[in-house]
Ligand SMILES: Nc1ncnc2c1ncn2[C@@H]1O[C@H](COP(=O)(O)OP(=O)(O)OP(=O)(O)O)[C@@H](O)[C@H]1O
């Protein structure tokens with residue numbers, strides 16, 4: 001394992017001792033058993049897995065585990081590397097097997113330990129229905145649980161998933177999401193709007209549907225800068241920092257994981273945005289400085305816990321508050 005967070009077992013870590021099996025069995029949470037004191041909620045993470053690189057579940061699992069969450073990892077597709085590095089084999093689980101596995105998770109006796117589901121890149125349109133079923137089961141077990149939908153369907157060049165998959169994300173998943181984290185292309189595509197200013201991005205975020213929307217890579221106020229806008233029913237905040245040439249992929253995944261942790265921790269909108277954007281910006285800068293073609297989240301992992309960078313955040317006055325039918329859940 002190259003994961004430094006798991007490479008220094010403490011003497012009390014049963015996985016490090018030869019008597020691991022009985023100790024691990026004793027620790028297995030029983031249905032309805034209380035969580036360990038101070039434990040953060042588990043997160044079900046549904047997205048891609050690459051062999052080399054840091055996109056999708058790789059950076060998100062590391063980030064969430066580094067912050068103290070247990071992660072239930074559900075791969076939607078296996079790829080040797082990010083498609084941006086060149087063509088390679090794609091292995092997508094059969095739709096019926098994927099649906100069956102998610103149905104198993106939906107009836108898992110430990111569902112009450114889960115505080116959030118995050119969905120990201122999907123391998124097929126049919127996977128959306130399976131994700132929706134799991135979200136419904138989680139909400140039934142824990143009404144305060146969050147569903148965070150990262151509608152990973154495209155970027156500046158257009159859609160990079162089949163249109164049927166993008167449509168399923170828009171029509172099946174976004175309507176049931178508590179939180180969405182589209183990039184500005186995805187926000188424009190899903191709302192049918194043209195976005196050229198921060199206010200247009202904030203208004204589109206409010207029109208998307210979910211109560212809380214993080215719009216990434218949005219138009220900024222300053223030249224040469226990028227904005228990340230967090231719109232909630234009663235506020236909209238904009239974080240801004242310089243655009244860095246050569247940023248690796250995976251930043252959208254990282255910021256989604258950071259935002260989810262902040263919301264699960266009870267942070268308010270401004271604090272959640274500040275922390276998520278500061279960590280992401282610092283990770284971009286450190287990856288580019290290292291000359292890396294992937295995020296260097298292992299080497300720069302302290303930026304996940306306490307970023308040294310602090311992006312500028314301001315409240316947007318122009319975006320009008322809107323009413324939502326659904327109550328806010330989960331902080
Ligand atoms: N070139 C860049 N320079 C500095 N920060 C960046 C850059 N690109 C992205 N970021 C930061 O990362 C955040 C998320 O990035 P982005 O909008 O590209 O996500 P995404 O498109 O969902 O993910 P990805 O591009 O990894 O597929 C942005 O809001 C911004 O804060």
Ligand SMILES: [Mg+2]
Nearest residue numbers: 155183217252
């Ligand atoms: Mg992007």
